[in-house]
């Protein structure tokens with residue numbers, strides 16, 4: 735599975751980064767990048783928490 739961001743909605747608040755800083759990073763320009771969209775089962779809980787916590791609803795998980 736992988737996690738993707740809707741750039742049209744992301745406002746760079748960095749809550750995702752505060753939950754999983756190994757995967758999500760907001761640069762000085764306010765643009766959030768995902769170091770690795772693909773993740774395995776061991777990381778599912780952290781990714782799901784980031785998705786649920788994003789105030790803009792800009793993260794989603796694609797199964798498979």
Ligand code: SF4
Nearest residue numbers: 744745747748750788
């Ligand atoms: S928490 Fe949501 S709005 Fe904020 S940087 Fe992450 S994806 Fe973007």
